[in-house]
Amino acid sequence: MSVESTATPPRFVRVALVGASTLKGKDVAQALDERKFPAFDVKLLDDDSALGQLEVVGDEMSFIQAVTADQFAGVDVAFFASEETFTRQHWNKAADASNWIVDVSSALEEEAGAVLRAPWLEAEPAGARVPASGAVRNLLVVADPAAIVVALLLARAHNSAPLKTAVATILLPASENGKRGLDELHTQNINLLSFKPLPQEVFDAQLAFNLLPRLGLKAMYPLELRQRRIVRQVAALLGEKAVTPALMLAQAPTFHGIVASLYVETENAVALADFEQAMAGEHVQLSHSPEAPPSNVSSASQPDILLTVTRDTARANGLWLWATADNFRVAASNAVEIAERLLGIPSPAISPPSAEATLPGPEAIQ
Numbered sequence: 027m028s029v030e031s032t033a034t035p036p037r038f039v040r041v042a043l044v045g046a047s048t049l050k051g052k053d054v055a056q057a058l059d060e061r062k063f064p065a066f067d068v069k070l071l072d073d074d075s076a077l078g079q080l081e082v083v084g085d086e087m088s089f090i091q092a093v094t095a096d097q098f099a100g101v102d103v104a105f106f107a108s109e110e111t112f113t114r115q116h117w118n119k120a121a122d123a124s125n126w127i128v129d130v131s132s133a134l135e136e137e138a139g140a141v142l143r144a145p146w147l148e149a150e151p152a153g154a155r156v157p158a159s160g161a162v163r164n165l166l167v168v169a170d171p172a173a174i175v176v177a178l179l180l181a182r183a184h185n186s187a188p189l190k191t192a193v194a195t196i197l198l199p200a201s202e203n204g205k206r207g208l209d210e211l212h213t214q215n216i217n218l219l220s221f222k223p224l225p226q227e228v229f230d231a232q233l234a235f236n237l238l239p240r241l242g243l244k245a246m247y248p249l250e251l252r253q254r255r256i257v258r259q260v261a262a263l264l265g266e267k268a269v270t271p272a273l274m275l276a277q278a279p280t281f282h283g284i285v286a287s288l289y290v291e292t293e294n295a296v297a298l299a300d301f302e303q304a305m306a307g308e309h310v311q312l313s314h315s316p317e318a319p320p321s322n323v324s325s326a327s328q329p330d331i332l333l334t335v336t337r338d339t340a341r342a343n344g345l346w347l348w349a350t351a352d353n354f355r356v357a358a359s360n361a362v363e364i365a366e367r368l369l370g371i372p373s374p375a376i377s378p379p380s381a382e383a384t385l386p387g388p389e390a391i392q
Contacts, residue, residue, distance in 0.1 A: 039066070039369060040069075040102050041069070041103055041105065042104040043068060043071065044072065044107065045112065046071060050357060051105075055068075055083050059083065063371070070089070071093045073108070077091065094119070095119045101120070103127075104120040104125045106134070127164055129165065144168070145364060150182065168364065169259045171354075171357045174356055175284060175331055177260045178331070180268050180269065183304070186292075186296060186303075189268065189293070190343070191291045192269045193290075194274070198276070198277055199284065203229075206227070210227065211234060229242065233277060237277070237279065238277040260273070282326055286347075290345050291341060296343070301335060319334050320348060320349065327352060331349050332349065334347075
């Protein structure tokens with residue numbers, strides 16, 4: 027079976043969403059609705075703690091059910107948006123049913139035959155091509171949202187002018203550690219101001235009012251592992267055409283949204299207006315507002331990467347890119363686009379949200 031379907035697109039699709047109660051899972055459900063994905067049967071699946079919980083999918087209310095092998099019978103595509111350990115425990119149930127599997131949890135990249143995908147990159151001139159061979163066991167892995175953001179911007183920068191060097195610093199939000207990460211940062215903020223002990227089960231360090239280049243030794247998700255994954259994926263997504271950046275990862279005391287600071291130096295001089303024109307386009311919204319530069323707050327619930335570009339004050343060919351993006355929107359949009367391509371479903375035109383988005387606190391995310 028090839029990675030892309032050449033068959034007549036199905037009129038209706040059966041979908042399973044594993045991790046339906048997670049932050050990623052809710053964004054995948056939202057992306058399915060916004061992109062008018064032709065699913066007439068969406069099974070919401072999760073662990074025991076979420077069983078029986080009601081979730082909205084499109085205009086329908088559905089109960090979350092247990093993950094069992096029979097839940098995947100007849101399913102066309104199964105999205106895994108659960109925590110990594112839960113995905114590893116249950117993904118074979120979907121594989122045994124010969125479903126397409128789209129992994130949004132970053133758990134299955136090293137499984138035999140898994141194919142790394144990022145549709146946002148695959149149309150870029152400097153992006154790597156999708157492997158021509160079929161995916162073993164029909165397993166597709168969505169690239170890390172930070173890797174997608176950095177690789178897309180560098181691909182377009184390279185298309186504007188060949189790059190001499192590139193350096194990226196990425197600030198990760200607490201939501202990359204799921205709801206437990208949000209809850210721990212929220213409680214740390216409150217306890218710190220109340221002179222109470224700080225919970226540290228997730229980060230094994232004080233994150234509140236702090237910025238960390240590494241987490242504690244007992245952290246649930248060490249930054250070093252995530253940094254290696256992002257570096258590996260950026261190189262894979264860019265291929266051999268664009269410069270792979272030196273990359274630094276840090277944990278920010280923010281609840282949501284990726285922030286990336288990229289320095290690029292071009293081989294030859296390039297006009298700032300020409301460079302900005304090359305950077306703007308699908309999935310990237312350029313900002314020129316000095317009063318409201320892109321931030322993790324302004325990017326919340328936005329479908330695009332928000333970007334501003336400035337010249338370096340000391341190097342004639344040096345440029346700084348400041349980019350922010352909703353980490354879950356990036357991952358969910360790419361996941362649903364993968365499913366559309368697998369099943370031959372035309373991608374709809376998506377309009378940005380009409381109302382100004384506000385960033386919810388962790389207590390608002392159930």
